[in-house]
Amino acid sequence: MSIKIKFPDNSVSDFQKGVTPLEIAEGISHGLAKDVITAKVNEELVDLNHKIEEDSSIELIKFDNDIGKEVYWHSTAHLMAQAVKELYPDVKVAIGPAIESGFYYDFDKNIPFTDDDLVKIEDKMKELAKQDIEYKRQEIPRKEAIKLFFKMKDNYKVELLNEIPDGETISLYTQGNFTDLCRGPHIIHSGKVKAIKLLKTSGAYWRGDEKNKMLQRIYGISFPSNKELNKFLHDLEEAKKRDHRKIGKELDLYSVSDEVGAGLILWHPNGAMIRSIIERYWLDRHFEAGYQVVYSPHIGKGELWETSGHLEFYKESMYNPIIVDEQEYYLKPMNCPFHIAIYQSRKRSYRELPIKYAEMGTVYRYEHSGALHGLMRVRGFTQDDAHIICTPEQLIEEIDKVLVFSMDILKAFGFKDFLIYLSTMPEKAVGKKEDWDRGIEALRKALDNHNIEYEIDEGAGAFYGPKIDIYIKDALNRSWQCSTIQFDFNLPEQFGMEYIGTDNKPHRPFMVHRALLGSLERFFGTLIEYHAGNFPFWLCPIQVEVLPISEHFEEYAGKVNKKLKENGIRSEIDYKNEKIGYKIREAEMRKIPYMFIVGQKEMESQKVSVRRHLKGDLGSFSLDEIIGKMKIEIESKS
RNA sequence: GCUAAAAUAGCUCAGUGGUAGAGCAACUGAUUCGUAAUCAGUAGGUCGGGGGUUCAAAUCCCCCUUUUAGCCCCA
Numbered sequence: 001m002s003i004k005i006k007f008p009d010n011s012v013s014d015f016q017k018g019v020t021p022l023e024i025a026e027g028i029s030h031g032l033a034k035d036v037i038t039a040k041v042n043e044e045l046v047d048l049n050h051k052i053e054e055d056s057s058i059e060l061i062k063f064d065n066d067i068g069k070e071v072y073w074h075s076t077a078h079l080m081a082q083a084v085k086e087l088y089p090d091v092k093v094a095i096g097p098a099i100e101s102g103f104y105y106d107f108d109k110n111i112p113f114t115d116d117d118l119v120k121i122e123d124k125m126k127e128l129a130k131q132d133i134e135y136k137r138q139e140i141p142r143k144e145a146i147k148l149f150f151k152m153k154d155n156y157k158v159e160l161l162n163e164i165p166d167g168e169t170i171s172l173y174t175q176g177n178f179t180d181l182c183r184g185p186h187i188i189h190s191g192k193v194k195a196i197k198l199l200k201t202s203g204a205y206w207r208g209d210e211k212n213k214m215l216q217r218i219y220g221i222s223f224p225s226n227k228e229l230n231k232f233l234h235d236l237e238e239a240k241k242r243d244h245r246k247i248g249k250e251l252d253l254y255s256v257s258d259e260v261g262a263g264l265i266l267w268h269p270n271g272a273m274i275r276s277i278i279e280r281y282w283l284d285r286h287f288e289a290g291y292q293v294v295y296s297p298h299i300g301k302g303e304l305w306e307t308s309g310h311l312e313f314y315k316e317s318m319y320n321p322i323i324v325d326e327q328e329y330y331l332k333p334m335n336c337p338f339h340i341a342i343y344q345s346r347k348r349s350y351r352e353l354p355i356k357y358a359e360m361g362t363v364y365r366y367e368h369s370g371a372l373h374g375l376m377r378v379r380g381f382t383q384d385d386a387h388i389i390c391t392p393e394q395l396i397e398e399i400d401k402v403l404v405f406s407m408d409i410l411k412a413f414g415f416k417d418f419l420i421y422l423s424t425m426p427e428k429a430v431g432k433k434e435d436w437d438r439g440i441e442a443l444r445k446a447l448d449n450h451n452i453e454y455e456i457d458e459g460a461g462a463f464y465g466p467k468i469d470i471y472i473k474d475a476l477n478r479s480w481q482c483s484t485i486q487f488d489f490n491l492p493e494q495f496g497m498e499y500i501g502t503d504n505k506p507h508r509p510f511m512v513h514r515a516l517l518g519s520l521e522r523f524f525g526t527l528i529e530y531h532a533g534n535f536p537f538w539l540c541p542i543q544v545e546v547l548p549i550s551e552h553f554e555e556y557a558g559k560v561n562k563k564l565k566e567n568g569i570r571s572e573i574d575y576k577n578e579k580i581g582y583k584i585r586e587a588e589m590r591k592i593p594y595m596f597i598v599g600q601k602e603m604e605s606q607k608v609s610v611r612r613h614l615k616g617d618l619g620s621f622s623l624d625e626i627i628g629k630m631k632i633e634i635e636s637k638s
Numbered sequence: 639g640c641u642a643a644a645a646u647a648g649c650u651c652a653g654u655g656g657u658a659g660a661g662c663a664a665c666u667g668a669u670u671c672g673u674a675a676u677c678a679g680u681a682g683g684u685c686g687g688g689g690g691u692u693c694a695a696a697u698c699c700c701c702c703u704u705u706u707a708g709c710c711c712c713a
Contacts (some may be wrong), residue, residue, distance in 0.1 A: 104708095112641065112642060113642090114642090115643095199707095200642095200707060200708070201641090201642070201707085201708085202641065202642070202707060202708030202709065203640065203641025203642065203708070203709060204641080204708070204709045204710090205640080205641095205709060205710070208709070208710065209710085210639075210640065210709080210710055214640065214641055214709080215641095215709095216641080216642090217641095217708070217709080219707095219708080245705095245706095249649075250649090256704090256705090257704095258686075258687095258703065258704050258705090262703085262704065262705085316711095317711085317712085363713085365712080365713085367711075367712075368639050368640090368710070368711065369639070369704090370639065370640070370641090370708085370709080370710085371639090371709095371710075371711060371712075372704095372705090373706090376713090377711095377712070377713085378713090381713065383713065385713095469713090480712095480713085481712070481713060482713075483713090484713065515713065517713090518713040519713040520713095521713085522713055523713090547673090549670085549671065549672055550670040550671055550672095551670060552670070577669080577670080578671090578675085578676080579669095579670090579671050579672090579675085579676060580671070580672050580673060581671090581672085581673065581674060581675070581676095582674085582675055582676080583673090583674095584672095584673050584674055585673095585674035585675055586674085586675085587674090588673095588674055589674080595673080597672070597673065599671090599672060600672090601672085609672080609673080611673060616673075617673055
């Protein structure tokens, strides 16, 4: 009996009934058979030894494919669990999925794993890998599976099994004497895993719930070759070099002081210079786009936060109140109630709408101490906030505008790759389901209008409405939320916001919160990492360092510096009594984009020798010429 | 907040119970120099804070603060 197998290129071949993906791969080439990890048969992922019994389509998947990586890493996680079970038989296993880069497995072990344990486990894994242990699939009824794991005292697996709906296939995978509950598929045998590195351990709650027991998680990664592993480890090192906390210190951009408090950022002159340029640009763009800038205080009375719903829904993220004249005042975690107060300071007409209030508003949120992270996660930060108050008819257009505006501004800072999420109704939420659906639809429409790719983040909306979030990745491939565009069904209602319509009757406006850069702190952090501290020219705190060859040329250097300043270029002179090589090295390390070297030659010809950061000597230029070039560079924001 | 690790000079780090160290930076002097480190000298530390053990603590123990990697959460 033969069956027809269709390949991704639509070609069809005949095979013996019961042929396996591995045999098919073998038939194409030996190399492919060696590299193939898993296969999709009729769009369903299967093991390589899965027997194909009928006409089917097939796609052979290798490690270069994301699905291939996932299967490979997931199988390595099983291998790690096997190694851990062999070394520490009393340990219970929980779950062990593949993640974006690598895998982890959670274990229930009373004493946490040490670094020495990791080495032992890694060695054991390598030993097991070399033995080419087969991953055997077995399908059994649920009752039997429960019995089996109960007997093995794997209560986490029993808990999982109890939640699998009736009728779903339950599959087990066994390598050697280790059996795990798993949907699969897996690699064919452990020998496919050639290079392994266990990276770190950490605590993790069972099912991510802090009420549950803390398990011990081990993270690792694996590759089909040592070369790939080494590249991964090398990239990791390179990423560490871009860490904003490291560069922030090296370039004297910002600091955090124990004395001042955790998660509270001190912007040093260099960082503050960059921030002020960002703010100036931001203001210009917002005025152009029809926003009105407002300012509001840092604290507000308890009643305000009662009305807004923050004390009901957001209290755990707020600082405790300050008592003044027997009144409770809270540090603001958000700016919205203040903007609403401005709106409500007088009666509004439909003719005024949309009203767009923008503010660089500094807010304070109580973050768990363990969550704090450099500039990325702090307790006091400045949001580039705005609230758009509009009529229901204006809503879609306003969402559309703000989305385009947002992407446009991010691009001006050199960002290109974004991850975009549309978040839906969370469990703890206010507002009617219909309103939520309508809001989500409006957001979706705006994204679709501009062919923007996005993912749905179920239940991740704010308590008051759905939102679109734009994420930017950092050096270590972690993504950070920058822009957010959020609907609000709550506040207009809570505060009883109104405008007088054409019918001379009061109506409830819609409100959209949005922050484009998100928080200036986090945005600055991502900016540092994205550019590795080599900021776009227009943002550099010092754009030109004038380097006199010796004391004799300091006067000429002063003239050059003066001319630069007259042209709005931020420059300074290095008066140090050092050789030119030293001064250049220092300017290079400070990542100053231009170095102007001035000595005898330059003074005589009234020119400057230009050296560009990371590029080297560009030759000599007249001041007018080079200033012209720099002005173009500033204009183009490159 | 939880689990684990860490905190020594401005920075990067060495020092595991017996007189606090190095390199760079800083300061002083010499040198006046051509594209990533000139030479010499000087100064700088209650070893994160508090308590304890000990004849003796940077080192061992306890508490606190902060940081790091994750968990949870989030701009």
